[in-house]
Amino acid sequence: MGTWLDNGVFYEIYPQSFNDTNNDGIGDIPGIIEKLDYIQELGCNALWLNPCFVSPFGDAGYDVADYCQVAPRYGTNDDLVRLFDACHERGMHVLLDLVPGHTSIEHPWFKESCKAAPNECTGRYVWNDNVWAPMEVKGISGVLRGISERNGAVGVNFFSFQPALNYGFAEITEPWQSAVDSPEALATRQAMKDVMAFWLERGVDGFRVDMAGSLVKNDPGQEATIALWQDMRAFLDEKYPEAVLISEWGEPDKTIRAGFHMDFLLQFGTSHYMDLFRRPEHSTAEPHPFFSREGKGDASEFVATYKRNLELTNGRGLMCIPSGNHDMERMRRYLDPDEMKMAFAFIMSMPGCPFVYYGDEIGMRHLDVTSVEGGYMRTGARSPMQWDDSANHGFSGAAADDLYIPEDPAADAPTVAAEMADEHSLWHEVQKLIALRQATPALGVTAGIEFVYCEKDAYPLVYLRTAGDERVLVALNPAGRPVEIPCAFEAKSVLYTLGDAPELAGGTLRMPPASAAFFAVK
Numbered sequence: 001m002g003t004w005l006d007n008g009v010f011y012e013i014y015p016q017s018f019n020d021t022n023n024d025g026i027g028d029i030p031g032i033i034e035k036l037d038y039i040q041e042l043g044c045n046a047l048w049l050n051p052c053f054v055s056p057f058g059d060a061g062y063d064v065a066d067y068c069q070v071a072p073r074y075g076t077n078d079d080l081v082r083l084f085d086a087c088h089e090r091g092m093h094v095l096l097d098l099v100p101g102h103t104s105i106e107h108p109w110f111k112e113s114c115k116a117a118p119n120e121c122t123g124r125y126v127w128n129d130n131v132w133a134p135m136e137v138k139g140i141s142g143v144l145r146g147i148s149e150r151n152g153a154v155g156v157n158f159f160s161f162q163p164a165l166n167y168g169f170a171e172i173t174e175p176w177q178s179a180v181d182s183p184e185a186l187a188t189r190q191a192m193k194d195v196m197a198f199w200l201e202r203g204v205d206g207f208r209v210d211m212a213g214s215l216v217k218n219d220p221g222q223e224a225t226i227a228l229w230q231d232m233r234a235f236l237d238e239k240y241p242e243a244v245l246i247s248e249w250g251e252p253d254k255t256i257r258a259g260f261h262m263d264f265l266l267q268f269g270t271s272h273y274m275d276l277f278r279r280p281e282h283s284t285a286e287p288h289p290f291f292s293r294e295g296k297g298d299a300s301e302f303v304a305t306y307k308r309n310l311e312l313t314n315g316r317g318l319m320c321i322p323s324g325n326h327d328m329e330r331m332r333r334y335l336d337p338d339e340m341k342m343a344f345a346f347i348m349s350m351p352g353c354p355f356v357y358y359g360d361e362i363g364m365r366h367l368d369v370t371s372v373e374g375g376y377m378r379t380g381a382r383s384p385m386q387w388d389d390s391a392n393h394g395f396s397g398a399a400a401d402d403l404y405i406p407e408d409p410a411a412d413a414p415t416v417a418a419e420m421a422d423e424h425s426l427w428h429e430v431q432k433l434i435a436l437r438q439a440t441p442a443l444g445v446t447a448g449i450e451f452v453y454c455e456k457d458a459y460p461l462v463y464l465r466t467a468g469d470e471r472v473l474v475a476l477n478p479a480g481r482p483v484e485i486p487c488a489f490e491a492k493s494v495l496y497t498l499g500d501a502p503e504l505a506g507g508t509l510r511m512p513p514a515s516a517a518f519f520a521v522k
């Protein structure tokens with residue numbers, strides 16, 4: 001790609017919960033600026049901020065009421081620009097969260113669109129023409145009816161208060177459905193280009209795009225959605241060629257064609273990401289993650305899917321592997337901090353940009369807390385960052401009862417201060433792994449990968465990373481038992497080990513229980 005993304009290691013910040021500087025119990029943008037040194041010391045050089053715009057916060061800000069205005073609880077637009085500048089001064093970059101598929105019902109566009117008299121927002125959302133009629137449309141999860149003077153029901157994308165913006169229909173089956181190139185669908189597209197331009201003009205480096213595959217409705221193969229993003233990309237290439245787009249989509253063969261730089265490995269769908277560190281979403285099955293010491297996991301389906309995606313994209317299917325995010329349970333619910341070291345050895349040695357979810361670097365726990373702002377089970381992964389052992393773990397000077405989400409009440413709740421003071425901590429392992437990744441081109445974002453050993457229900461996991469003449473063999477044995485496999489590589493040196501040192505010699509790889517090694521090989 002030849003951009004800063006080639007060395008990108010991201011840190012995802014849920015702004016509500018990172019650092020509160022005005023003591024109102026909720027994090028803010030000045031709080032993020034205050035912690036940039038910390039993020040840089042860890043080794044991350046880019047940020048993804050969850051939506052920080054004006055919103056009624058029914059879905060924690062994924063219900064936007066004004067795309068161009070920072071929510072007062074986080075600060076001002078000037079604060080956000082100061083954050084961009086402060087990052088750029090440090091050689092860091094920032095992605096905002098673009099939510100192009102839906103807005104809040106409080107967005108002025110939506111209020112206009114509810115009116116009986118035709119106006120410029122009449123076609124901005126997916127409305128039918130009869131309030132009593134059902135709406136059976138792929139990509140629409142329900143409708144809102146009885147809330148408007150106009151005669152119609154409006155489709156929603158996610159929660160009931162997130163009406164779907166109208167980018168048109170690939171297959172038109174009802175008279176009220178717009179074509180993808182209808183004036184109203186093109187007007188929505190232009191409005192979203194204007195939103196991107198607004199923030200790019202102010203210095204943002206790009207966007208993580210929410211539900212990027214959801215825009216065109218009745219689009220089974222998603223070709224029309226791909227074409228739409230190609231057009232968005234062409235717009236960016238003309239005016240803001242450096243702008244980065246990373247998709248929440250989970251199908252790299254589509255997203256690379258659509259013009260995204262990278263796609264996320266998702267916790268749902270076909271990726272088998274959850275086999276590695278957790279258990280499938282909404283499952284009540286006994287969890288057996290591959291990275292647990294119990295050694296009952298299986299990474300083979302994950303690897304098979306990963307390989308298929310690489311083939312489908314001629315090796316360009318760069319997938320970002322997150323340690324977690326604001327939508328899934330914390331990794332710590334399934335793995336202890338030592339097991340998490342191994343998980344990070346994997347994350348930091350795979351292609352694509354790795355994403356560290358705030359607090360995962362210290363092993364923050366998933367909390368059992370009441371839902372806040374539409375979080376439901378996700379709320380437990382959104383609790384305030386634990387900085388030190390002062391009041392509210394240094395997150396906020398507010399009264400504990402006024403915090404956005406309660407802090408981890410455990411006496412042994414991990415903190416940044418304690419983790420940084422202990423040279424054997426998870427924090428130091430993550431820091432070491434990021435530094436090694438940045439110093440080793442073969443471990444980088446675009447370097448090659450070939451899987452060497454990954455058998456069903458078996459350990460270890462072994463893969464080769466390559467860049468030019470540099471070849472690094474990554475061998476991971478999370479299981480609490482020794483394993484041995486035939487392995488023809490010849491080690492030149494050992495770049496990294498975790499646990500007792502594995503041996504690669506005489507055509508055999510011998511790995512002690514819970515051990516990892518990165519070998520430079522011939």
Ligand code: NOJ
Pocket residue numbers: 059062099158210211248326327
């Ligand atoms: C995905 C986001 O990550 C999630 O938090 C949000 O609730 C949905 N999209 C709806 O925008």
